[in-house]
Amino acid sequence: MSRDRVLFPAWRRENEPTKYPFSPRARLVNEAGLAVTEGTFLDASLFPVGAAGPLYLSKAVVTHETAVLSVGDAADPARCTGTVRLVSPAADVVLSDAVGRPAGLLVSEPARLAVLQSWGVGTHEFAPGDTEFCATCCVPTPEVGLRGVLLDSGELLTGDVWLVGGDGVVLRGEAVTVPGPCGTQVPVTVVRVDVVGDPLFRRRLCQPRDLFATPNPVRSVLVVGPDGAEFAVTPDERGNLQLTGGNNLAEDTVLRLYTTPAGVKVELVGGPQR
């Protein structure tokens, strides 16, 4: 038997016979007696958003085709998950949280991940002490600030998020200061939301928009007198035009103008023709 000793083994080869990336104090066996063999995973980098405390491999749901691995902490055992295809698995298990944000990965090799098939179909749960990861594998990622905007549809918006005022809504940014602690003034940005409606909503809703024929409303009435003189009459602030019968030069005019439910009636008063 060779007594040769590799002084500086490669990183993964060095980890192979150790519990790494699990903690040295991890039992690597769960209550049901299922053991996680050393060397199944060779490295890990875990950064699920909001994780507090040690992370551990909390659950493995094995089917005939896949194994879904859950990693979490005591507060949330399933902060992130990764799926291993049991037939021709990939080298690494990429983890993401419930809304699809990246949460790290477990480094392995296809041949090593094949051992998950031997776990048997079913749900295999682990306690924190069974499969706790090394602290060096866990990157603190506190859930501070705005991590994402989650829509009702389940879609998560990240990066530079644009808020766009749509139909009848106007968004405006205003820089203001608000009272802070100890009498200080804290600068904040206020997003003002104005719901002002859309006066031309019928045009907007018409699909295709070309179907909407722009009305050409009456804006003024052109009056032509008997002598050919013209003048335009526009409505008042309520859009009303008032017609009155009479003459400011003669109080006893024979002209009568009546307003009816559907319009006006004009006539003269006097004796009928004999």
Add this chain to the structure above:
Amino acid sequence: MASPDWFNTNANRAYPFLDRTVARPGAGEVKNIPHSAVVDAGFVLGTGAGFDPASHVVRLAKVRRSGDDLFFDFETTAPAMFGSVLTFRRTVTDGRYLTEDADSDAEYGLSLTNPDEACLEPLWSGFLATGDLTALLALLPGDGELTGGTGQAGVEPALVQNLSGAYVSSVSLANDDRTRVESPAGCDATSWPVPPEPVYLNAACLRGAVQFKPGYNAVVTQADADNTLTFGAEVGAGAGQPCNEVPLYGGEAPPAGGSLLSGGPACGQVLRSVNGVGGRLFDVVAGLGFQVTPLPDSNRVVVDCNFAGLALCPEDVSSVSESV
């Protein structure tokens, strides 16, 4: 025997690169660099990097020498980061185990419409610790470079923290264009003082504390229990009803001849009723002594006071025409 420290160990193995991707034969190639050149590294891919660890890698793309300067250029295979290189610089006289942090030159954030340098973030960042450069300098005795490619000097995946899509870097505000009036058939086209755009940027790159404030007819509610914001509309809520139109951007003006920002006529500019009688049809009824004649082709109604049916005909018969 004393245990060799972390850098010293790595100076004798591929780490932080994948095993067998460095210290391999290949003149002029990155895979030829010795183990001792790089002893540690780590990278953070920003939220705009589009990095997918299942299919993308970080690798040392090039080692360049220019005079006494050595440059280590790292790249990723993420398409969104094409051309984004993270460069670390050393001089040939640098000692062992120097660590340097660097940000990429390429940035993301804003924007085609209103770039604001304060809003930009590097696509990615990282650190590099180098070891003894003697063996590397033997490969680059003068100006020149070692070039890499697929399968060369790939970085251990656990050294890459991927924050693609992991947080909100900033908030920008914009408004869709309002529905604008279009000229009726046969009329001149509406002339806008500023050509309409599909979207108007109102505020870019809002960071820090952002508050939402209900304006006209708006309701904004916050539920701490499920960490939600709900935006609603209610007549008179928030700041009440607006007295004037709310512009989409500073200086928005109505079109020529119009008084509303949408271009349509105001209420008082449309004849909606006569003597308080409105509706689609308005009757003008001729009684005794009058005759009403419509002239549809000229949009005209002739109201003729002809005294027809009356016993006495005055000498001066007047007529009034109305054009509608």
